[in-house]
Amino acid sequence: MLLSVQDLTLARGGVPVLTGLGFTLEAGQALILRGPNGAGKTTLLRCIAGLQSPIGGAISGAEETIAYAGHADGIKAMLSVRENLQFWAQVFGKGDIAAALDSYALHPLADRLAGTLSAGQKRRLGLSRLLVTGCPIWVLDEPTVSLDVDAVSMFAAAVKSHLATGGAALIATHIDLGLEAEVLDITPFRAHADHYSGTSDEAFL
Amino acid sequence: MLLSVQDLTLARGGVPVLTGLGFTLEAGQALILRGPNGAGKTTLLRCIAGLQSPIGGAISGAEETIAYAGHADGIKAMLSVRENLQFWAQVFGKGDIAAALDSYALHPLADRLAGTLSAGQKRRLGLSRLLVTGCPIWVLDEPTVSLDVDAVSMFAAAVKSHLATGGAALIATHIDLGLEAEVLDITPFRAHADHYSGTSDEAFL
Amino acid sequence: MIALLLRDLRLAFRAGGGFGLGLAFFLIVTTLVPFSVGPTAELLGSIAPGVLWLGALLACLLSLDRLLALDYEDGTLDLLLTAPLPLEAAVSVKALAHWLTTGLPLVLAAPLLGVLLNLPPSGYGWLVVSLALGTPALSVIGTFGAALTVGIKRGGLLLSLLVLPLYVPTLIFGAEAARRGAMGLDPSTPLVMLAGITLGTIALMPFASAAVLRMGLR
Amino acid sequence: MIALLLRDLRLAFRAGGGFGLGLAFFLIVTTLVPFSVGPTAELLGSIAPGVLWLGALLACLLSLDRLLALDYEDGTLDLLLTAPLPLEAAVSVKALAHWLTTGLPLVLAAPLLGVLLNLPPSGYGWLVVSLALGTPALSVIGTFGAALTVGIKRGGLLLSLLVLPLYVPTLIFGAEAARRGAMGLDPSTPLVMLAGITLGTIALMPFASAAVLRMGLR
Amino acid sequence: MMPDLGKYAAEVLSAYGASLVLLAVLLAVTLRRGRAARAGLAQVEAEAKQETQKDG
Amino acid sequence: MSIWSYANPVKFLALSAKLQPYLWGAAALCVCTGLIWGFFGTPDDYRQGSTVKIIYLHVPSALMAINAWFMMLLTSLIWLVRRHHVSALAARAAAPVGLVMTLIALITGAIWGQPMWGTWWAWDPRLTSFLILFLFYLGYIALWEAVEDPDTAADLTSVLCLVGSVFAVLSRYAVQFWNQGLHQGTSVPVATGGRTVDDVFFVPLAISMVGFGLLFVALVLYRTGTEIRLRRTQALRTRMERGL
């Protein structure tokens, strides 16, 4: 079991968003999060990635094993595609970026400045970063935004091979990813107004 | 005929992207642009909206009749949803924003600061802006990014009623919009490397 | 038009909108001057008009990077360009909003800061007059600079660099008028020149700014 | 760690990266000073060390808003936070990169600008020494300010407001050392104080910056 | 009644005047903000109560 | 019951509502007595003439300007360590009061300086330190205003207050080194053990100082209440808007 989440309660902007959420993620498993706009998917993923703390419950197994990809790709416009990837490879202590370039067919673009890519090409670069982190758990927020059909299947292939090597993935999305995976709908866990404990404005209610 | 485009040639970053593209848009018609990442959809839409000029060909019918919505929504985080919409309504000389709020179910969010919306909620606000412009032609770049299923159907309904009142829409997207409309695949119009005339570096080639 | 002005003012007064920051910056720079050049009263008095003009100019300069860049980043500028507004008017309105939220407070606060720098008593009136005449030009020229750098990420420093040379004539005449006023001489010639610069830039710069903006966003 | 330093340096040298802008700003401000205070040689000579210090400080200040904000805007900061790097070290490396691209060039260029302002000959050496000792503190303190304002859109002016008061001790000792040097007095006491401030801030500020960054991004 | 302030009357009086004005402004702003906060809170609490009654 | 229980907003509001009438009354009494006695009932100084009357405003406000910062430092620490909201809000409430006190000290000092030193302003260490304190207040308040999330704002301003205090002390030494000035040394007995001010002046001065202290406490209590109410309003509003 790579990641386990128990009885999690989350707040955003001082308001509880989700309560009582729990799930586990095994090696080789992908879990797809679904829920309407504003349900709290982004909040949940940021929390699991350690960018925000939960107001209740426990997350275990998430230390330094998580590669997070959010709405912003962390791409430097003035570095080439190759330099962008190389930087992250060095930060995560891995040297080789050829495999990552391959998976998203980025070789033809490798020496372009990242700022001159189209929206979908940028996203491909952002996703290829995951392959150089070497982290077992991927936490992805709407990864296929702006991707065309080919690129979506590249993504699906990358996720599959990640799972095959014992990794796991947690993905929030509204659209079809071309992946077979379990789906977790977070709608039932939406919080109610009378849920106070732990929120930052608890004392004032 | 609201908009007609003939033999258009476009460049981005000094490199030709599309050539010989032509189509017409009638009142009541929606046209969906498709093409792989980097094909030039965004470039084409920006050009039709007048944000960039073509290097060849002609666009007719596009003066002050176009409402453009790109990747960025033009939302001010520190104004409320209502204030954001009201501003655009005033700029375009229309007073009433209630209908726009209705179409995207924004009434419950109307007094929230726009900065505290989730990704999909922001997008709904961005799309509702189209309804207060009163422009007959909508030019939209991947409008349904981050939208959940309900919101996509709100969008489809909004487009349909816009078409029914004599408007037209030109939409670039990779995913299904829930709309029945003609599709224009721009892949055949991609420019070749030997297409020079009119690009900004023509003189140097 | 008025909608745009009101929106800009409202945004400036909202949390994080930056109203008053220019003023505070002006205050700080003025206090830093004695720390760096030493506390001698006569020395300070003799450089006071120049320092106050320079401080006002820097405060104006630093607030420029919010003028158009925020609208560019969130896409508002693209949308404004496709809206049925003449861009020249939009640019002028933005410059006006900038002056109201930055230049005007500086003009009003300058005499107080004059006290800190031992400005000679005869100088106060002329300092205010010269700033009131000169700061609108700073806003209008600054809008041009902001339009030039609008596509550039965090172009604040570049913006300063482009705008500073354009500010030189305004600074020279403004500081000269204030200095003559402080020394009890007749400041009317530089003041007239200053007024001329301001009127000229108000009349012409918006066209340049709008043109540059159209080019930059292409 | 080294990857981060190299990336920051490389970005600074790329087009639009801002290397040299600080220097150019320093140059322009220094040249504007004679325009605003008048061209008398003795007056200029006596304020020269102070003006150069103030100019260097402002040039440092203006380049701060790129230090963390660019990384915040494009999401890099979020990713760095989830990467296996201690944040304190990352913050120190960023401050170092800032000093190498901004502070160091200023130190090297200051004597040249001294010529423009009639700096007395005895002053050059001490000016350079005091700047070399003081500018690292400016970068480190500035990183703290940048971390405080990182979540704020276009917080450049607020950043200046927060950082300038923190710069006061450094400025006082630095300018005092340069001034004493220029007047032929013994500048060792202020220089020792300056070195103390620099060492202290380098040792302690990264912890404050990292803490503040964690709070702000939460 | 009024003490003889001698040649420094202007200084003393303006010092007292300025300080008292500043204090008064601070007090006024404080009170106004306090009143507004009370009123705002009362209104929200009333709305909240209505809401719960509607639901219940 | 420990003192921390008053960190609960409701308890705090209840207690401060009980205390406030007395505090306001005592503050008004002391400030009025001190000032009126000082203004009408004290003789002129043989050197300073009637300007000595400014002391009844100048010294108390200067004292409170510094004390307000100390209080903010303390409450900021409490917030960082124990995360009591009231503590953070009290710091926020105190800052503008401190700012005004600093301003009063500066203005009365400047007005006093004109007859005594022949100048409104001199770059004397004491005065300069106060100017720097003023700048710190400005930055602190600006940061509170600029950050949207209230808890983040509390965190960031608290750290700024800590770091700022260190730099304020450093600045003070720097300024003293930079310029030895004109301002007289302290003569308040708490600080030195002896005193240089005559009793005739001292008694009303002491009353006025106590008055300013009480006024500060009353203002901060009232303003903290306001901040609490605003925070509660916002909390309730947000929840209602979310339809939760």
Ligand code: HEM
């Ligand atoms: C803007 C200018 C001034 C500022 C910021 C200022 C600040 C202060 C401060 C902070 C104190 C409290 C010292 C303490 O109790 O330890 C003080 C006390 C005092 N100040 Fe000033 N001062 C200023 C101008 C003046 C002037 C012009 C005079 C009169 C010549 C003056 C006379 C005094 C006296 C008599 C005290 C009481 C000292 C004592 O405790 O014996 N101050 N001032």
Ligand SMILES: Nc1ncnc2c1ncn2[C@@H]1O[C@H](COP(=O)(O)OP(=O)(O)OP(=O)(O)O)[C@@H](O)[C@H]1O
């Ligand atoms: N900065 C913020 N301050 C206050 N509330 C916020 C903020 N950001 C988001 N929210 C609210 O928190 C809730 C959860 O937001 P979140 O972004 O997690 O939703 P999401 O499931 O990712 O939605 P989407 O599918 O639209 O991206 C929403 O109701 C949203 O309005």
Ligand SMILES: Nc1ncnc2c1ncn2[C@@H]1O[C@H](COP(=O)(O)OP(=O)(O)OP(=O)(O)O)[C@@H](O)[C@H]1O
């Ligand atoms: N700023 C730029 N400078 C140079 N070339 C660019 C720039 N932006 C985009 N391009 C290139 O121009 C081409 C067309 O880009 P465009 O953004 O129009 O594609 P698109 O069809 O919108 O793709 P997507 O589906 O990924 O959004 C691409 O090959 C892209 O790499």
Ligand SMILES: [Mg+2]
């Ligand atoms: Mg989301």
Ligand SMILES: [Mg+2]
């Ligand atoms: Mg595109």
